[in-house]
Amino acid sequence: MAKDIYTILRGRYPENGYALMEEVSDKAGFERSRSADYIAVGLWPSRGLSLEGFELKSFRNDWLNELKNPKKAENIFQYCDYFWLITSDESIAKIEEIPETWGWLCIKGDRLFCKKKAPRLSPNPISKSFLACMLKRAADKTGFIRKSEINQQIEQAREDVRSEVPREMMTIKSRYEELKKIIEDYKQASGI
DSSP: OSSSHHHHHHHHSHHHHHHHHEEESSSSSSGOOOOOEEEEEOOOOOGGOOOOEEOOOOOEEHHHHHOTTTTTHHHHTTTTTTEEEEESSSSGGOOOGGGGOOOEEEEEEEEEEEOOOOOOOOOOOOOOOHHHHHHHHHOOOTOOOOOOHHHHHHHHHHHHHHHHHHHHHHHHHHHHHHHHHHHHHHHHHHHH
16 A cells, blocks of 8 residues: 555545544543544534544454454444444455444545445444543644644755855856866967
8 A cells, every 4th residue: 555544534534624533542541442443523514523433454354353343343433423444455344244334435546435335323422531532642743743844844945955056156166167277278288
């Protein structure tokens, strides 16, 4: 896979409309028992203030184990407006295996394809503990660079180039003068 799953999900859930979080625990602190692979929260009423949960499966055996233990997903599922299975290959699941309350998104290359649309659910109100877990993940910027830092780095690079140009010009001018002197010396020595 050329892109990571987070980046692929960002294609469907863009930053200007969704908070997208990885590994969101069901409860804060030591009470944690499960986590969602991904959670997407809609940020605009006009597009739906929905909470979507995602269970990622990369191997068929992992998916079959999930089917044998439906309680495993319940801790996160109960808060979701939509719940999705994400697979890295179509062979991991079969359409008839997908629970009626789940949707199925399959990754092909760098894109997501909907194999089964997730139905709208009737979620329980979000607990403070789960809200704290989502906020913790949403605020976690490990590995991220702020836009202001990127802009600062761009401006620093521009400044470096601006300061480098006069130095390069001096080097080129100096080399030009050396070559010009070599040619003059040659002309005088050869009589041309």
